[in-house]
Every structure is written in structure tokens, then in C-alpha cells.
Amino acid sequence: MTPGTGDAFDAFYRDTSRRLLRYAYGLTGDPAEAQDLVQEAYARAWQRWRRLAAYEDPEAWLRLVVNRLSTDRWRRLGVRRTHAATAPAPVAPPSEDTVLLVRAMRTLPAAHRRALALHYLLDRSVADIAAETGASTGTVKSWLARGRAGLAVALGAAPAVPEGARNAR
């Protein structure tokens, strides 16, 4: 890499990593895994930074990597096992709402989960989500509607929150 390349990467990381972590958290529901996915995505980005930096939307590339990795459980675990010790500091227990939502999200198909995470956590419009996923706007609307319906069912059946969860309200 040429001098200054690292600075540009670091700036990109600082500008985008917090949003990517939200997305990863929404997909996995696990803070440690979200940390790992984000680190893995940026590690890959660094390996091909010269080209990636020229992309129109490198952040979208990162979300695609995170999405792929989050649906590959083995890969996630492999990374986790290899890099468990490199993960940042432990995290405070999630709020009650988060615990319930994560549990409900896990009952959904990956496509619904992805659409909901993009819409609710990153404020992406239906058109944005369609562009990012390569699906039609009608399909995205269907994912969101079915995702919400699935959450409603799962949340209606949610059991008690385990010890360790804190109340966010």
C-alpha cells in the first residue's frame, strides 16, 4: 500500500463502522459476533482497499460481506474461534426490548431479517433495499410485510426475558 492509504482506510472505518455494527447486530443479535463480523469485513476490505476505495459505494460492499458471513454460521464460528481473543471489550447486557426482538428476528428467514435491519436500523427506503439486494421493490415490500408479521407472531409468543437483561426504558 502507498503512504496515506492507511489514513484513508482509517477514515473510512471511522465514518462507517458504527453503522455497519448496527447492521451486523441486527442480523446476528449477538454483540460479540457482530464485532467479529465487522472486523472480518474490514479486514477483507483492507486486503483489497486499493480497488474498493474506487467503488461508488464501498459501504454497500461491506454490508454485502457482513450479510454473507452472517448467513454462514460455520464461517462465523471459524472466525470467532480464530479471533475470539482479538475481540474488543465485553458488552453490557442488552435491553429487554433487544432481547425480545433478537429472539423474534431469529425466527425469520434471512431475507426478511436483512430487509428489516436495513429499513429499521439504517433507515433505508424500499427502493434502496431493492437496489442493494437486487430484488424488485415489490419483493422488498413483501419481505418487510412478512417480516413484520413474523415478528408480531414471535413477539406474541415470546417467553420471559432471562436474567442479565436490563430494561432500556
Added chain:
Amino acid sequence: MPADLDQMFAALGRDADAVPLAAPDAARRRGVQRSRTRVLGAAVALVAVMGASAGISAVRDAPTPPAVSHGGPLAEVGSPIAYESEARITLSAADADRAYAAWEDHTGGIHVVAAELHTGATAWPERSLGRFAGLGALVAVPQALVVTVEHGGDLTGKRSAYVLDPASGRERWHVASTAADEFLYTGAGLVTVSGQTGLTQAFDWVTGARLWTAAPATDRIVRTAAMPTPDDFLVQVTEARQLLVRDLRTGRVLRELEGAPSPEAYLVASGGTLYSAENDEGASYVIRATDVTRESPSRTIFTGPEQRRVTSMAMCGPARLCLLDDSDAGGEPFLPDGTNTALTALSVPDGRKAWRMAAPHHAQTIEARDGRILVGGGEGGYALHDAQGTRVWRDLAPAGWLTDDKLITLPVDGVLSAVSATDGRARVMGGVPVDPATCARTADRLACATPTSLRLWELPG
């Protein structure tokens, strides 16, 4: 119950925003570290062919017979060995006699326990190593069980390797290091190389005594690779691109060679030759070979296609070197159902291309037995090629070698299959109630460190 999704997602967003993130340099280091890890230890597959311009052959698929028979649950060996505290992170390992579980509990306590591999009985009770920032690795070698723990939270953090007696679980000795240091688990001892100074030391597995020390020099060591028996060499690359060839048993420098690979190169040390793969962004990669048994210059044995980048390299037969390469040109991850990864087999030492085939997307590892090559570890699953390059089997599930002529698939649903390496025929062995990809295995046992216990299952022949 009422489901105000806006409110719930807002809460999730706040929780996500409270999750600490490592500094950006940690991600950069991780990218470099991952490449090195692959080179040192690794080994390792759907598929639309993407690289006509790169000369990738169309996949030659041998017809894969369907899986036959359905197994019930696998037979558990003994009873689960329960931990005294629930695990946050677990690791599994196994050797010829025992299965091991190491885990980090919710307070940072690191613990280890062992089971007799063939009866499932407790081999030795739970041993606690203390409280640390994290559990790093669990490695079983014939001479010892090594548990790596972290004292700091990121790649600059300190760590220690605890060397335990595999027969009793008792600590023999431990050594401090940093994440930048390299550990080589050799038959001649544990070799550590300081990432900061290049200080290289070899420790006796049993006593922890320093067998030899190579003091840091002005020309710092930046890469190290072991060339095991029968050569027993340690090859080290210096900052000034010198190649030091050491006697692994004494540390003595046997010879110094010019023109060493770059620190970022992929290295394979085998049969008296050091193979290196050097990527060159936007151009071709180059495979070089250096005969480390005599004073001879390195030579280029293969030049890759334009704009491709090597991502893994390993020996894949007695005179075969295999490598995986990919490209960003129109590539991942924008082709959800395609691959941009290729597997190439070279005849060595001359470097003649034997064949080049499409491999699973983002395959990262190459593992060969008897000339058959298992590749995978990426998002495209796994594939098995015969020595002529024909793909005899593929699957999206994780897979690994069980014996020299058999693979095992380890899908997340826990239903394991054995796959004949000869014809790709799969046979369902049975199921386990855990994610088997997190388990260790031998030819006839699956050992799994679950969050609450160490459990063993029999793998039918």
C-alpha cells in the same frame, strides 16, 4: 403483547451503538494475520465459472451419487462431563488418547477438562488457569496440550501460552508473548518468534527449558516457517530480504540466502524447498521456489494470470503444489451465485501447470490426502478434487478429512455424513444435538465442547 417495532429497533440500535469497536488498525492487522495463519497452518470450494479470461477450466464434475441411508442419533460415548461454570466461548481438541474442552466462563475464568477418547470417562478433572481477557486457542500436539489466553483486548494485547501435561492437565510451564508473535508447534519444541524484535526461542515441551535462543539482529526477522522432518529446518525471512536457514534442533544458522520472499508472501516449506507466492496488485502473481539445502538463488516457477491474487497455497501431493486465487474484477461479493475463485495444481519442482479448475467461492483452505484435494472454507462451501482435477464431490456444508479415503460433512443441523473420497458417495452417519463444525474429531470420535459440558460421540466406520 404489543409490538412497537420502531421502539424495539431503536432499543436494538442503542444497544448496538454501545458495543465497543476495535481501532481500524486492528482490522488491518487482522487481514494480514489471516493471510499468515492460512500460510502456516492451513489448508483447504458451486459454481458458475467466472474466469474465462484467467484460463479457468470448466468444472469437470464427476456425477455425485445421492446420499444413502438415514441415520438416527449417533451413539454417545460415556456421559457428558459437565463444567462447574457455564461457558461463553468454548474450544475443542483431540489427540489419539483424549478429548479436551477449554472454555471461558462469564467472568473471564479459563478452564480445561479432558475425557478418555474411547470410553468418554473423565481423564482428568477440570483445571482452572485463572482469569484473563479471553481464551485464544487450544492446541493438542503429541507432546503437550497448549492453551493460549489473552491479557489484552485487541491485537496489541499481551497473551500467554500455558503448556499442560496432556495426561494430567497440570501446568508444566507457561510463556508470555504478544499477539504479534509467532508460535510454531514443532516436534523439536515450541518455537516462539517475537513480532517486535525477532527474538527466536525454542522451548522443551516437558520442562519449558530454553533449548536455544537466536538473539535479535539489526536485520529483524519478519517471517518464520518450519520445515519439519526429515529436514528439520526453520526458515526465516529478514527485513532486508535475507533468508536464514536454521537447524530446528539447535537454532544454528546453516546458510543465508539472498532474495528472500516479502513478509506478505504466502509460504510453503516442504521437502527442502521454500515456495512463495507474491501478489502484485493489478499484475500477475509469481510463485518462486528456493532450494534451502544449498547455496542457490530462488527461481520463478510459475506466473499467474493477470489481476489475480493468491489467497492460499499448500502441498497437495508428493510433487504437487496447489494454490487458490481470486480477483475483484467483476467479483465477490457481487455475484451471489457465482465464484471468482480458482484452484491450480502445479507440478514441482518445475512449476508446470497440471490443471486449473473453478473452486468454491472464496475458498480459503487446501487440505490434501493421497493426492485428493479438499478446498473450501469460504461462502461457497467445500469441494473435493481428485489428483487429475476432476471434482468428485461438493457441498455447502463444512467438511473435513476423516481418514485418508473418507470425508465427513459437518452441517449446522448436526446430521453428519461420511463421503467416499474415491467416488463422492455420501452415507448419513447420524445426528448430534450440537453444531458439529465446532467439534474436534478423530477417525472414530467426535468431541464437542458445548456451553455446559464436554460430550463425545462415536463415528461409525
